[in-house]
Amino acid sequence: MSESSDQVTDNTTLVSGVAKRYAAALLELAEDGGATQQVERDLAAFDAMLAESADLVRLVRSPVFTADEQLAALDALLAKAGIAGLAANFVKLAAKNRRLFVLPDMIKAFRALLAEKRGEATAEVVSAAPLSDANVAALKEALAASTGKKINIAARVDPALIGGLIVKVGSRMVDTSLRTKLNSLKFAMKEVG
Incomplete structure (x- = not known):
C-alpha cells in the first residue's frame, strides 16, 4: 500500500471518529433535554437542504471560507429554515470549530446512533x-x-x-x-x- 493511500485511510478514520464523537455528544444532550425528535427533524431538514443546494455544499466543504463567514451564512440560513435550538447550535459549533466539512458524516452518525438505540x-x-x-x-x-x-x-x-x-x-x-x-x-x- 502506498503512503498516500495510508493517509487517505487515516483521514477517513479521523473524520469518522470526529463525526461519531460530535454525534454522540449531540445525542446525549438531546436525550437529556428531551429534544431528540426535534433535533432529528432539524438535522433531517438541514440534510435535505444540503442535498438540494450545491452552494450550501460548497459552503460546508470549502476551506476557502473563514469560520466567521460560514457562521454568518449559516445563521441566516438556519433562521430562514426554522432550525433552532440544539440542532442549530450543533451546526454553528461545527462551523466555529472548523469541522463543518464533517457535518454530513456527523448527521449520518447521529442517525445511526439513534437508530441503534431504537433497535x-x-x-x-x-x-x-x-x-x-x-x-x-x-x-x-x-x-x-x-x-x-x-x-x-x-x-x-x-x-x-x-x-x-x-x-x-x-x-x-x-x-x-x-x-x-x-x-x-x-x-x-x-x-x-
Whole structure:
C-alpha cells in the first residue's frame, strides 16, 4: 500500500471518529433535554437542504471560507429554515470549530446512533428502477425477519444495474443486480478462454 493511500485511510478514520464523537455528544444532550425528535427533524431538514443546494455544499466543504463567514451564512440560513435550538447550535459549533466539512458524516452518525438505540437498522437499497410501495414493504418485512430489527429503507435508483437490487444492512451486502451477474459471467468466460 502506498503512503498516500495510508493517509487517505487515516483521514477517513479521523473524520469518522470526529463525526461519531460530535454525534454522540449531540445525542446525549438531546436525550437529556428531551429534544431528540426535534433535533432529528432539524438535522433531517438541514440534510435535505444540503442535498438540494450545491452552494450550501460548497459552503460546508470549502476551506476557502473563514469560520466567521460560514457562521454568518449559516445563521441566516438556519433562521430562514426554522432550525433552532440544539440542532442549530450543533451546526454553528461545527462551523466555529472548523469541522463543518464533517457535518454530513456527523448527521449520518447521529442517525445511526439513534437508530441503534431504537433497535432499528437502515438498509441501503439500490435498484435499477424506483421501488413500489409494495416492494418496499416486502423488503422491509424480509429484512426485519432476517435481522430482528425494525428496518428503515434508504433507496436510490441506478439504471446502470439493469435489473435486480443491491441491499446493504450494516456490513452485510447482497448484490442481485443483473450488471454484477453479467460481469461475473464475463470474468468466468475470460478464465475459460
